[in-house]
Amino acid sequence: MVDGVLFVLWGSRLIYRLVLIMPALLSARTAHSSPLHFALVTGDVPLCASVLARANLTHVVQLIYAKDLADNATRARFKMPGLLLSPFDRTLYLDVDTHVCTPALLLEPFALLRYYDAAMTFAPHQQNELRCARRAQTGQELVYNTGVIYFNRTALPFIANWLALSYNHAQRKGCRDQSTLHEAIRASPVKVASLSAVYNFRKNDPFPMWGRVVLVHNPYPLAAQIAECARLNSVLGERTVGHF
Numbered sequence: 001m002v003d004g005v006l007f008v009l010w011g012s013r014l015i016y017r018l019v020l021i022m023p024a025l026l027s028a029r030t031a032h033s034s035p036l037h038f039a040l041v042t043g044d045v046p047l048c049a050s051v052l053a054r055a056n057l058t059h060v061v062q063l064i065y066a067k068d069l070a071d072n073a074t075r076a077r078f079k080m081p082g083l084l085l086s087p088f089d090r091t092l093y094l095d096v097d098t099h100v101c102t103p104a105l106l107l108e109p110f111a112l113l114r115y116y117d118a119a120m121t122f123a124p125h126q127q128n129e130l131r132c133a134r135r136a137q138t139g140q141e142l143v144y145n146t147g148v149i150y151f152n153r154t155a156l157p158f159i160a161n162w163l164a165l166s167y168n169h170a171q172r173k174g175c176r177d178q179s180t181l182h183e184a185i186r187a188s189p190v191k192v193a194s195l196s197a198v199y200n201f202r203k204n205d206p207f208p209m210w211g212r213v214v215l216v217h218n219p220y221p222l223a224a225q226i227a228e229c230a231r232l233n234s235v236l237g238e239r240t241v242g243h244f
Contacts, residue, residue, distance in 0.1 A: 001034070001089050001090065002035075002037065002087070002088050002089045002090075003032070003034060003035070003036050003037070003088060003089070003090045003091075003092075003107065003110060004036065004037035004038060004039055004086070004087065004088035004090075004091055004092070005025055005028075005036065005037075005038050005039075005091075005092045005093075005094060006038075006039050006040075006041065006082070006083070006086050006088065006091050006092065006093045006094070007038075007039070007040045007041070007082075007093075007094060007096055008040075008041045008042075008066075008069070008079040008081075008082030008083065008093070009040065009041070009042045009043075009044075009048065009069070009082075009096070010042075010043055010069040014096045014097070015042075015047065015048050015051045015052075016051060017096045017097065017222075018040065018061075018096045019051060019052070019055045019057065020222045021096065021098065021099055021100070021222070022038075022055070022057060022060070022061075024099065024100035024103055025038065025100055025103070025106075026060070027100070027103035028100060028103035028104070028106040028107060030103075031103055031104040031106075031107075032107050036107070037062065037087075037088065038060055038061045038062065039061065039062040039063075039064055039086065039087055039088070040052075040061050040062070040063055040064065041064045041065075041066050041069065041081070041082030041085050041086075042063065042064070042065065042066065042069060042082075043065070043066055043067065043068070043069035045063050045065045048063055049063055062087065064082075064085050064087070066081050066082055066085055068081035069081060069082060078163060078166050078167070078177055079093070079146070079177065080159050080160075080162055080163035080166065080177070081163065083149070083151070083159050084156060084159055084160060084163070086151075089152060089153060090110050090113050090150070090151075090152050091149075091150070091151050091152070092106070092107065092109075092110070092148075092149075092150050093148070093149040093150075093151070094147070094148060094215075095146075095147035095148070095217060097147070097217065097218065097220075098147060098148065098200075098215050098216065098217045099215070099216050099222065099225040099226065099229060100214070100215055101212065101213045101214055101215065101216055101229035101232065101233060102212045102213065102214045102233070105212060105214045106214055106215070109150045109193070109195055109199065110150060112150070112193045113150060113151070113152045115191070115193075116191045116192060116193040117151060117152060117154045117155040117158065117190045117191050117192065118149060118150060118151040118152075118155045118158070118190065118191075118192050118193070119149075119150040119151075119192065119193040119194075119195050120144040120145065120146070120148065120149055120150070120192060120193075120194070120195060120200070121144065121145055121148065121194070121195045121196070121197055121199050121200035122143065122144055122145065122194065122197070123143040123144060123145045123178065143178065143179070143181070143182050144181060144182070144185075144192070144194075145178070145200055145202070145217070146177055146178055146181055147200060147217045148195075148199060148200040148215055148217060150195075155190060157188070158184060158185070158188045158190035161184050161187060161188055162177070162180060162181055162184035165180040165183055165184050165187075166180040196210075196211070198211055198212065198213045198214050198215075199214050199215050200215055200217050201213045201215065201216050201217065201232070202216075202217050202218055212233050213229060213232040213233055216228055216229055216232070
């Protein structure tokens with residue numbers, strides 16, 4: 001069983017940000033009970049290789065070329081071509097605007113992949129558990145956020161369908177992988193586990209949270225994300241977070 005963290009960049013977008021978040025991820029590898037690998041799927045291997053070499057990460061991050069991510073076509077704006085190329089049995093996909101607050105807990109959701117094909121958190125406006133329960137009771141749709149995805153190989157047919165739906169949707173209405181994710185889930189037998197918001201925390205309406213925040217996912221400078229992690233985890237136990 002090979003476990004790994006996967007990143008997907010179209011062109012050279014945000015490669016420098018990837019370098020900045022790697023130290024926390026390497027701490028997660030130290031805490032993991034089995035070897036943890038890293039891979040980057042990109043359409044610009046030479047530039048990414050150069051940046052990784054300057055950061056002494058060439059031996060750490062495997063580079064995988066994806067033609068779909070190399071051009072300016074609509075398809076290149078989606079992460080799914082990269083997800084389909086994951087070399088791992090169990091994969092944690094991360095957007096590069098994330099930051100790991102609690103490395104020791106980062107990989108715990110891998111255990112869910114014994115029973116599910118994938119695991120995600122709800123979209124920020126639906127992270128309030130009471131609100132989610134009400135939506136479920138009334139038959140309203142629950143939307144997952146696509147910035148943090150744990151998945152295994154059984155999810156690959158679902159991801160391929162997600163890509164096809166997104167590409168067709170983009171041809172008509174523009175690029176939106178968030179809404180097509182829900183459509184793809186409805187159209188397939190994929191089993192998705194719903195994770196606590198601590199695995200993909202974003203600024204949101206206030207809602208109750210228990211335990212340490214594991215991942216922050218916000219388009220902040222890294223220093224601001226680190227400070228946010230420290231503030232979120234300065235008080236443990238049940239507390240209300242949001243609006244900061």
